Amino acid sequence: MLSRLLVWSILAGVTLAGALLVVRSDHVSFWRQWIRQWTGGAETYSEIRFQVDLVDRLNYGRISARLPLLKLDEGLENWLEEHFPQMALDDINAVSARVQEAMPRYYRVAVCAVSGPSLRAILDEFQDFREQQLPEMTHLACVVRPQTGGFSRQALLVVGQRLQEFNPENLTAEMEDAYFSSCLHCRHPHIVRAVKKRHSLGLECPQCRRTYAVVASDENGVFRYANEFLTGYAPPAVFSKDQSRVHELFTIWTAVHDNCRYVKDPVEGKVSTDTWQTSLETQRLGQGDCEDSAIYLCDWLLTRGFQARVVLGRFGDLGGHAWVVVKLDDKEYLLESTEGRPDPANPPMASRVGSRYVP
Structure with a gap:
């Protein structure tokens, strides 16, 4: 009888200590939302709805600033879905470098990873990141994975400036100061920087060091490939x-x-x-x-x-x-x-x- 009383006392003490730890570490909302989801007390909030709301929130500030709206990049999203389940997030700069290596069309990349007990909580966590994004950004992708034990989720949001394809039409329109191109000789993808005052430009591959195209503008400011003259x-x-x-x-x-x-x-x-x-x-x-x-x-x-x-x-x-x-x-x-x-x-x-x- 004495041994049973001792065991129950130890269990009660551990439970009380755990409760105090949860309160002090502000994890009450985590357990509350987790219990509500598992008992059916919360409405279903799908990942598709989460992505729609995330894009809306990110674009809200851009609308008021009269900036182009961010668009979902299906190719980037597919790559993240393939690699995110095993991706380490302890070094965000390394994650950014890895994204740009896999997606060379991206000139700038900003990455944010957050965790939460629910998708709604994760959506709120992205608020600070929304206010820090650069106006040059054009596309985004977001993926979600369960964390250890399945009690919470982790989301990775990538926002970047995806470059326009290099061609005389885009250069004439002066859409950007940098473009994406691939060498015609070795197929190496790379970034082409354009000086707007300059009326002729040779495209040299940084890998094979060969010039594979030349463009120039005519007297009307319209760019053409050299052979078109x-x-x-x-x-x-x-x-x-x-x-x-x-x-x-x-x-x-x-x-x-x-x-x-x-x-x-x-x-x-x-x-x-x-x-x-x-x-x-x-x-x-x-x-x-x-x-x-x-x-x-x-x-x-x-x-x-x-x-x-x-x-x-x-x-x-x-x-x-x-x-x-x-x-x-x-x-x-x-x-x-x-x-x-x-x-x-x-x-x-x-x-x-x-x-x-x-x-």
Whole structure:
């Protein structure tokens, strides 16, 4: 009898100590909500309803600030659902880095993890995070997992700035100062930064170090890929039928050289601000810089059936430059439209003069 009384006294003491601990640690609401859920005393609050309410709360402040609304990112959400169950959250910076590594389209990422006895309690815990989000953010995703024992839940909210795809249309609209792109050679995804004052931009892959695209704006401020400036235009001209192809090549080259006055690129600070011209515009103006005359020369040669291309690169230590390479009778000619008058007696073979030109 005495032993039973002793056991009951110990149990009563442990229960009382536990109750005091719960009160002091402010866990009463946790147990109250947990008991209500398990006994059916609380209304059902689904994860879908939780996500809808979370997006509404996050966007409420953006509406008053006239900012674009955050959108759910299905791809990011699917990735989080796959990896969140085993993800450690002791280092939020490491979680952010992991998200950006998996989702390279995201330029900025903010992560918040909270725990609570119910989804409603978790929703309230995200209040402080809502007030700290940056205006540049565009998308979000949130996932929930049960904690050990199933007595509470843990939610991970990711809000980020997802970049627009790099293309001339977005660049023309000046939508962002950074874009997402993938190298055409090695498929490496990376971020492209755009200087709004600059009217031409080469896309260089940070992994393989190769330039895989060039865009430039015309006189109306509309950006295009470099090859789109080749419009197939040729000025009216008559060539002798018995003229050799080499002689025809030099005739066209000389005509462009004599009728297109070279002008240097305009520069603002250290940024080149010149716009590119089509062949028709260059002929009409009678002037242009290196890429304008090279486009004019290449366009004319292509319409005459020559195998020609515009090459962008560097000329010695003078910086960026453009020239034309023509392949004829298994020989490559390097045509420079900004220097001395073409000399048929001294044809510029690419193998001989090309060392100064670096594509």
